[in-house]
Amino acid sequence: MxxxxxxxxxxxxxxxxxxxxxxxxxxxxxxxxxxxxxxxxxxxxxxxxxxxxxxxxxxxxxxxxxxxxxxxxxxxxxxxxxxxxxxxxxxxxxxxxxxxxxxxxxxxxxxxxxxxxxxPRYDLVSAQGVTDAVFHILRNAGTFDRDRSPRLVVCWGGHSISREEYDYTKKVGYEIALRQLDICTGCGPGAMKGPMKGATIGHAKQRDRDGQYLGITEPGIIAAEAPNPIVNQLVIMPDIEKRLEAFVRTGHGIVVFPGGAGTAEEILYLLGILLHEDNKAQPFPVIFTGPRTAADYFIRIDQFITQTLGEAARSRYQIIIDDPSEVARQMAAGIQKVREYRKEKGDAYYYNWQLKVSTEFQRPFVPTHENMRKLALHTNQEPYLLAANLRRAFSGIVSGNVKDEGIRRVENNGPYELLGDPALMRSMDTLLDSFVQQQRMKLPGKEYKPCYRVIRG
CATH class of the missing domain: 3.30.1850.10 (MoCo carrier protein-like)
Structure with a gap:
């Protein structure tokens, strides 16, 4: 036996x-x-x-x-x-x-x-119908507290990070919890576990016995990112699109640590939403951070965003390197602005109803080879629509890297092909190659064979 x-x-x-x-x-x-x-x-x-x-x-x-x-x-x-x-x-x-x-x-x-x-009450084709469904799944899971002030910080980042980067995420989580803020992550290992681990100490020092450690996942990714036991509220959303909407509807601010294709997907989703005209006035603190050794990672991310989505997207986040306490201070100050805005607008603290999430970010994307090749990867469209298509491209790469169905597709049909504007594809290829070189696509020690091929035209 x-x-x-x-x-x-x-x-x-x-x-x-x-x-x-x-x-x-x-x-x-x-x-x-x-x-x-x-x-x-x-x-x-x-x-x-x-x-x-x-x-x-x-x-x-x-x-x-x-x-x-x-x-x-x-x-x-x-x-x-x-x-x-x-x-x-x-x-x-x-x-x-x-x-x-x-x-x-x-x-x-x-x-x-x-x-x-x-x-039939849920129209999963309309934007409002999807938003209502996300709300009801979260409510059924008991994640909402009507009397709780805004304090939930969503932390994104990779499962495949170095020990130094992991320790840094713990320090940031600790500083966040000292300011009596809570943590939400994708619930897996690496940058999803570290902030929660650090926050348990910060909450303990503040005698905060009601710390929330919310983990949001979905069936396609859960096998690759098993929930860590620190999570005290776990929610399984039906697909990646509803998972991402759950993050931005429940979170009051977002901290992004180093990661790979999945983190890039999350960044593009968030920026695409914030770039929509209806969300211009929405305060939503977003901070990219990591130890000094991760500075090059964020330089490349910043360059990619600027080259593809422009300065308007760049203005929606700040980069703070190697300073966990400053990250927490800036996040606490940003969340205070969120509280004031929600109070003024009469919006709920626990669910951001006023945030505009268009159907381009809600429709489930199935990364078949045909769908990946047909993505509109060109700059002749609104920036938020380009962000939606770039998000789908990175979602397909995540699927080919770690999801059972995606891995089998690539094994049977070869790598996904991505094609579009030559300049845009060069920028994407450079970013993806940096992820591979920095071993951010798979856990350390595992050989990575790309599941995609970028066609520069």
Missing amino acids: NTGLVNAQVSPTGQFDILSKYEIHKLTDASRGPQYQLFRNCSLAVLNCGNYMDDGKELLEKYADFDIAVIPTERSVKLKVSNAPATAFVDGRMIQGIAEHLFAVLRDIIYVSSEITCD
Whole structure:
């Protein structure tokens, strides 16, 4: 028997409600259809926490015998896991934080399927319909506190970062928490874990027992970025577009650490929204930061943004190098402006309803080879629309790097091809090449074979 695998039963814990017999049946019927597979794969990712792996295909193949079953009980349900990673357990019992995440997966997949996707009240084609759906998923997960002042700082950055960069993210998280601000990340390792780890010390020193550590993920990425156990509120959104909207609707400011293609995707999404005419007056503090050794990374990001989106995009963020306390001070000051603006406009503190998110940033993008090649990567369009298309390009690269479905597409059909204006493509190729050279595409020690080919024209 493989001692690295465990069988166990787990009772409900965390923010979890009672399921109906119909909902249970959808996960226990003999067919075990798409919803069960989604639940199984996300559950395996949660249980794999601590095992450094950023390849969804590799994870599913390594634990091909893993199984999870929903067992109805008189009061609720239990989960029976078979051949689960042993790192999720201590002396035969599942770690509490991981158990909470496991039931968060069940909660969100059931809710999205029964209350969002299959409910005609939600028009998932219109901008308002998508925004309403994102709101209801977050509300169902219990992330909102109507009485809480603005204090949630979203932290973005890569899972594949150096030890020095990781330690820096902890210092920033610590300084943020000393100012009694909270942390939201993509919930995985690296720059998603470091700020939360630092913030736990800052909150403890301030005797702040209500610190929020919100993690927002989605099924396609969760296997590559398993939620770290510091997360005390985990939410699984249906796709990357709704995940990104959840970040900008709930967060009051954003700190960006060094990263790779996924971080570039997040930056382009955010700047594209802020460049929209309707959002010009919105205060939204955005800070790019890292240790001194990461200065070149941000120089290249800054150059790329300026060359593609222009000075208007550049004016929406500031770069602070090697100064965690200044990052926290600037963020606290920026969030105070957010509070004043929301109060003046009568907008909610916990969800930014007034932020304009157009459908170009909401429609799910499927990175097939045809869709990637057809992207409008040229400057003859509004900057926010160019940002939307660039965002899709980087989203496809993320898929080809770490998502099971994307990896299989590239294995079967070769690298994605990206083509557009020659100058723009040169700029993109230079940026992507810098990510490869700095080993930001995969975890350290793993050989990276590009899943894309930039055609300069």
